[in-house]
Amino acid sequence: MAMMIISYFFLFVVIFILPAHVQGRNECADSLQCASHGPAVRSPFRLKDRHPDHCDCRRGFLLSCTDKNQTVLHLPDSVELFVENIDYKSPRIQLYHPHRCFLRDIPHLNLSSSPFQFTPDYPLVDYAFFNCSRKETTQDEYSNTRISCLSGPNHQVHALAYEESITRFPLPPCRRIYDVRSIPPVLVYNDDPTIYMNWSRTPDEAKGTPSTKLVTAGAVLGSFLVLLVVFALQRLYINDVVEKEYRAKIEKFLEDYRNFKPTRYSYADIKKITNQFAEKLGQGAYGTVFKGKLSNQIHVAVKILNNSSKENGEEFINEVGIMGRIHHVNVVRLVGFCADGFRRALVYEFLSNYSLEKFIFSANVKNRFLGWDKLQDIAIGVAKGIEYLHQGCDHQILHFDIKPHNVLLDDNFNPKISDFGLAKLCSKDQSVVSMTTGRGTMGYIAPEVFSRNFGNVSYKADVYSFGMLLLEIVGGKRNVDVTVESTSKVYFPEWIYNLLEQKEELRVFIEDDGYTKIVEKLAIVGLWCIQWHPMDRPSMKLVVQMLEGEEDKLIMPPNPFASSGPTKVQARKPTTRLGQDLEVIPESD
Numbered sequence: 001m002a003m004m005i006i007s008y009f010f011l012f013v014v015i016f017i018l019p020a021h022v023q024g025r026n027e028c029a030d031s032l033q034c035a036s037h038g039p040a041v042r043s044p045f046r047l048k049d050r051h052p053d054h055c056d057c058r059r060g061f062l063l064s065c066t067d068k069n070q071t072v073l074h075l076p077d078s079v080e081l082f083v084e085n086i087d088y089k090s091p092r093i094q095l096y097h098p099h100r101c102f103l104r105d106i107p108h109l110n111l112s113s114s115p116f117q118f119t120p121d122y123p124l125v126d127y128a129f130f131n132c133s134r135k136e137t138t139q140d141e142y143s144n145t146r147i148s149c150l151s152g153p154n155h156q157v158h159a160l161a162y163e164e165s166i167t168r169f170p171l172p173p174c175r176r177i178y179d180v181r182s183i184p185p186v187l188v189y190n191d192d193p194t195i196y197m198n199w200s201r202t203p204d205e206a207k208g209t210p211s212t213k214l215v216t217a218g219a220v221l222g223s224f225l226v227l228l229v230v231f232a233l234q235r236l237y238i239n240d241v242v243e244k245e246y247r248a249k250i251e252k253f254l255e256d257y258r259n260f261k262p263t264r265y266s267y268a269d270i271k272k273i274t275n276q277f278a279e280k281l282g283q284g285a286y287g288t289v290f291k292g293k294l295s296n297q298i299h300v301a302v303k304i305l306n307n308s309s310k311e312n313g314e315e316f317i318n319e320v321g322i323m324g325r326i327h328h329v330n331v332v333r334l335v336g337f338c339a340d341g342f343r344r345a346l347v348y349e350f351l352s353n354y355s356l357e358k359f360i361f362s363a364n365v366k367n368r369f370l371g372w373d374k375l376q377d378i379a380i381g382v383a384k385g386i387e388y389l390h391q392g393c394d395h396q397i398l399h400f401d402i403k404p405h406n407v408l409l410d411d412n413f414n415p416k417i418s419d420f421g422l423a424k425l426c427s428k429d430q431s432v433v434s435m436t437t438g439r440g441t442m443g444y445i446a447p448e449v450f451s452r453n454f455g456n457v458s459y460k461a462d463v464y465s466f467g468m469l470l471l472e473i474v475g476g477k478r479n480v481d482v483t484v485e486s487t488s489k490v491y492f493p494e495w496i497y498n499l500l501e502q503k504e505e506l507r508v509f510i511e512d513d514g515y516t517k518i519v520e521k522l523a524i525v526g527l528w529c530i531q532w533h534p535m536d537r538p539s540m541k542l543v544v545q546m547l548e549g550e551e552d553k554l555i556m557p558p559n560p561f562a563s564s565g566p567t568k569v570q571a572r573k574p575t576t577r578l579g580q581d582l583e584v585i586p587e588s589d
Contacts, residue, residue, distance in 0.1 A: 080098065397424075521551040528543075
């Protein structure tokens, strides 16, 4: 029965569809124009209301005619350009703006879903645009950045290359109005630019028009396949509208994932992603983490935040706002978030080896020891991530909670810094940070965060926390093999300092003497980082250089504990411990 239906279908196609199809292809192959002097429009383009509706047209290749017979190309987000010429061989299309001011529409232009891209004749540059009062920008140094068609009698619009804008602008009352990514410079500083774009050709377009026999065979096979696909889609989706909407959201996520943009999810999405919170990964003071899946290839970690405190809500806003702009190999990526009523969640990339804490503080740490080469690589990766936060972003980002628990490890044990709930954003030229409350975890908080007696709060607070992390990598703070009696008397970092000072080379932590140099280097750099006064600590850029350099070139830092001749076993605790007996000085923003 099925074979009979297929036979009748083929007979119907041959007798009725093919003749009309072949005739239709001849009509579609015609070259048409909006005006006698206008560009010739043919495949892959179709001219609206001129070519028959049944003509095959690739998405984005539909052209139209204006009332004055000008040919119009419609780009995404309602951006329209006039077509001056189409070179089908290159292939290249020559365009110009209807009002001779392309920059007026370029903030709304998004070519990610368009088949048209700027030609590679010119490099693509990121630009920042500023709106300034005329009296402030009459200097010669800004004359070549002025955009004439966007400027007016009382204001001027200027464009600067993105990196250059950091040093030259803003100058009050100049105001940064928007940024534009990846455009040719000729389109920015030319008052009436000619716009050239390329499009990608299909294999059929590259090879030329196929023969009638191939067209006929392709039509028959294609029609049959279309029928099968339509039948299959009808069976799969006709009764499952909700699933279809969900798949559309996943597709949008994948597009956002490529564009490094966090996606906003509903709480219903979160429940689907986590399979109704089936697999719990961990729980902390601020929420519970579950494993989720966006597709078979993409797994995520979903943190469901507690909603019991105002501070937690502020941390949520802080983390989403800051992490949305961070893209670095050593910083965990925020995939998306949920703010659905009182429910809040953060969706991160999933890192299969969890946190560094698991490998240096575990009771079974010997069986999880990563090796000193890998631990050194992890230390360097974390340092580079912090250096990026301090200097690599548009603004300086201070993390304020660097610790092993907030360093996650991927499949290859590459480190990624996470948890930006306590982070603070400030300008790069800001050397002092104003704070109203202390931030961080006890044991990792720099002394100046508690008291101004040690100096002002700055990016050096993260340097201090990183130093404590290095020292814990060296010895596994909660797993040092000392007696109970000596443990009660030893402040861990001071003990490490004493071992180095007494030339004992930290062999208490090393089974293979071949790694002594690596351990000494990590310890020395860590001790430099935890100097009590911020001005005595190195920058993260220098820390990276020290970690990547030769061990023999490092020198011992000054003793940050000011103890008088302690021994390995009877080293005294510092007379002042962080968070104890220090006068906390309130500050105001």
